[in-house]
Amino acid sequence: MILNDNELLPSERAVYTLRTLYLSFGYRRYKVSKFEEYDLYAENKSFLSDKSILTFTDTDGRLMALKPDITLSIIKNTKDSSGMQKVFYNECVYRAGGSGFKEIMQTGLECIGDIDDFSTAEVISLAYKSLESISGSFLLDVSHMGFVTGLIGMITQNGAARSELMSAVGRKSADTVRAVCSDIGADKKYADALSAACLLYGTPREVLEKARPLCLNDEMRASYDALEKISGYMEKSGLAQNLRIDFSILNDTNYYNGIIFKGFIDGIPQSVLSGGRYDSLLSRLGRKQGAVGFAVYLDGLDRLFSDTDTCGGESIGG
Amino acid sequence: MADKYVNVALPKGRLGEAAYDIFEKSGYACPEIHEPNRKLIFESVHNRVRYFWVKPSDVAIYVEKGAADIGIAGKDILLEYSPDVYELCDLHMGKCRMAVAAKRDFKDNPDTALRVATKFPNIAKHYYAEKSREIEIIKLNGSIELAPLLGLSDVIVDIVETGKTLLENNLVPCETVAPVSARLISNKVSYKFKNSEITQICKKISSICKDKSND
Incomplete structure (x- = not known):
């Protein structure tokens, strides 16, 4: 190697490590430009975790955006006819934050095509290995959209109540779940199941055992089976030690369906990795294929490691 | 461990x-x-x-x-x-509640935007947006009760515990926004x-x- 490893910032080192990892699994580098026509985001605004988009007009008068997200551009540029596509990217994305503009380094991968259990498992293993290569103290939380949406679907069909319940589950606020359920006169059985489900957290074994009696319909049972299958696979591959199940992680139901996951590193107060199965996004864009993928946000890393160097930091668990 | x-x-x-x-x-x-x-x-x-x-x-x-x-x-x-x-x-x-309060003799005039004095602009905005009422927010950092008395605002959105401060100033809580x-x-x-x-x-x-x- 030409570079001295010590000269790299933690985030830069992570970029190289992750690139090597993804290449070794047969993922191809996908380079996109920094700019995209604004229309793409206007139509799919709620897919973006952050709705703020920086725009400008190009020389032809078209409204352009500095990319806030890479996934949409990759999907736009792949075709149903091209079969299974496995790609990764390392790009900067742009957001308008509270205190001005922000450039965020992001790495991620997408697997687009005829998605089966094997490709899902491969992507989740890669998410696990990505976190592992960044820090020894990490957790990967997995959930399945169908478990919570299946249950909420039995409680209410009302849009406002649904989103109130989703947000309460996301905050692990069992009190709010019960309050909303009693307001709309839902069956106590469902209210109890949902407030229990949102508080579940632990290793797949612990959580699955407690979640089994909460399955009240076919959609929930299917989600349960999918989670059981994935965690079984991860265990067999020796990738289960830092795996957790948490039903409170949720993504927008208009885009995500099936397995979703979020990664965390001790010392960084937000999630550093986020992904899942997003067939619904593809079908919204008029595509027939399925897709699963994730993004890694590298901007928190540099501060984390510079802190632990100077202060010693708190001992990491495990 | x-x-x-x-x-x-x-x-x-x-x-x-x-x-x-x-x-x-x-x-x-x-x-x-x-x-x-x-x-x-x-x-x-x-x-x-x-x-x-x-x-x-x-x-x-x-x-x-x-x-x-x-x-x-x-x-x-x-x-x-x-x-x-x-x-x-x-x-x-x-325990208390987030409430809308106004002068005892206040009558809402739907002709004009409602002037709302509050420490909680987001709560007020959200509450009136749901009712499709046009409002003008006056963000204050304290002594909210003073605003309607001096004609700075029509109503206030604030925490009400016992309602005593309101009462002493001839204000009444008229709507509950949320329990707190x-x-x-x-x-x-x-x-x-x-x-x-x-x-x-x-x-x-x-x-x-x-x-x-x-x-």
Whole structure:
């Protein structure tokens, strides 16, 4: 190697490590430009975790955006006819934050095509290995959209109540779940199941055992089976030690369906990795294929490691 | 395995002191906190907790950014700032409500935008947006009750506990926006890495707070 490893910032080192990892699994580098026509985001605004988009007009008068997200551009540029596509990217994305503009380094991968259990498992293993290569103290939380949406679907069909319940589950606020359920006169059985489900957290074994009696319909049972299958696979591959199940992680139901996951590193107060199965996004864009993928946000890393160097930091668990 | 320290942000004032009493009763005492000194952070090596007092409206920020693992915040603060945190349990204390109040003889004139004075602009905006009422927000930082008296605003959106201050100033609460009480909140990442510690605290606290509401 030409570079001295010590000269790299933690985030830069992570970029190289992750690139090597993804290449070794047969993922191809996908380079996109920094700019995209604004229309793409206007139509799919709620897919973006952050709705703020920086725009400008190009020389032809078209409204352009500095990319806030890479996934949409990759999907736009792949075709149903091209079969299974496995790609990764390392790009900067742009957001308008509270205190001005922000450039965020992001790495991620997408697997687009005829998605089966094997490709899902491969992507989740890669998410696990990505976190592992960044820090020894990490957790990967997995959930399945169908478990919570299946249950909420039995409680209410009302849009406002649904989103109130989703947000309460996301905050692990069992009190709010019960309050909303009693307001709309839902069956106590469902209210109890949902407030229990949102508080579940632990290793797949612990959580699955407690979640089994909460399955009240076919959609929930299917989600349960999918989670059981994935965690079984991860265990067999020796990738289960830092795996957790948490039903409170949720993504927008208009885009995500099936397995979703979020990664965390001790010392960084937000999630550093986020992904899942997003067939619904593809079908919204008029595509027939399925897709699963994730993004890694590298901007928190540099501060984390510079802190632990100077202060010693708190001992990491495990 | 040695337990990890849990950092707790407490809101300065009466609510925070009552909340600390609950922590103490739950077995997380930190005697140092009662000593008269100018320290900002109080640590109990034995119980593996660290407490610090912050401005009530800042608790959510400390917890969201991970400077505190858990904290006690009023539902009013959570509604106003919608921080990305877990809201683990209702302490059933510091109970009051967010309400709209106006002068006793006030009549709403739907012809013009309603002038609303408040410390909670997001709550007010959200509340009136749902009613499709056009409003003009006047953001104040204190003495909200003064605004309608001096004609600065038509109504106020504020915390009402007993309604005594309102009454003494010839104001009446006319609509309830939301009930408010103190909540135990947790940073989402801390909850995962200090899961056994935080769930333990949460369990003990919620059992104490439930007992209280049954009295």
